[in-house]
Amino acid sequence: MGDRNALLSLLEACYLTWNWDGVADARGEAEATVTHLLDRLARLDWTTAAWDGHQLVGLTGFSAAHLLRGRGPRVDGRAQLNYLYCHPTHWGTGLSGTLHDECVSVIGKHRYEDVQLWAPVGNPRARRFYEARGWSCVGGRIRYQGSVNLVRYFKRLPATA
Ligand SMILES: CC(C)(COP(=O)(O)OP(=O)(O)OC[C@H]1O[C@@H](n2cnc3c(N)ncnc32)[C@H](O)[C@@H]1OP(=O)(O)O)[C@@H](O)C(=O)NCCC(=O)NCCS
DSSP: OOOHHHHHHHHHHHHTTSOOSSOOOHHHHHHHHHHHHHHHHHHSSEEEEEEETTEEEEEEEEEEEETTTTTSOEEEEEEEEEEEEEOGGGTTSSHHHHHHHHHHHHHHHTTOSEEEEEEETTOHHHHHHHHTTTOEEEEEEEEETTTEEEEEEEEEOOOOO
8 A cells, every 4th residue: 555646546535524623724734744644654564445446445453552642552352443444426425434344354364352443533424434333432632634623432242262
């Protein structure tokens, strides 16, 4: 998933749908974020991407969860699902559900007990998507990129034998 331009296009399309506080330019925000995100993606434990020809249309991955916004110690038994982004042209097609289910399934195989994620507070579509898949909102708001409020969701994983 090292294609900067493909990631930039996906980010811009997704950021246009977010409820930013004081950010008028989704393209500028995507450009400001893309290098950092490529670096973060390369450090996840697992990622998957979906392509439609040369267009990146879906993305997600996970890592171990850490305290202090990822900078603190690892949380025992807990994973974090990161960057579930689906291009708006593919919303409602089932692609997001497929990416989500695959990621949660791989996390389960790594013997984590539970998983967390951060979703934009002002994105009812994303929140509905997660709640329909058994995620519970547990509060804990943070600011992302200084301009969007995120809220934490949590999901317990089935015990593995
Ligand atoms: C969040 C995301 C991955 C969900 O994928 P999707 O393909 O849009 O999801 P689906 O269409 O399968 O499900 C969305 C649900 O929200 C519902 N919905 C749509 N608009 C809504 C709204 N304004 N308010 C509440 N629910 C809404 C849909 O009806 C659907 O629910 P249903 O399956 O019960 O009918 C995708 O929208 C996305 O990538 N968004 C931009 C990036 C993002 O915000 N990612 C999450 C960051 S953690």
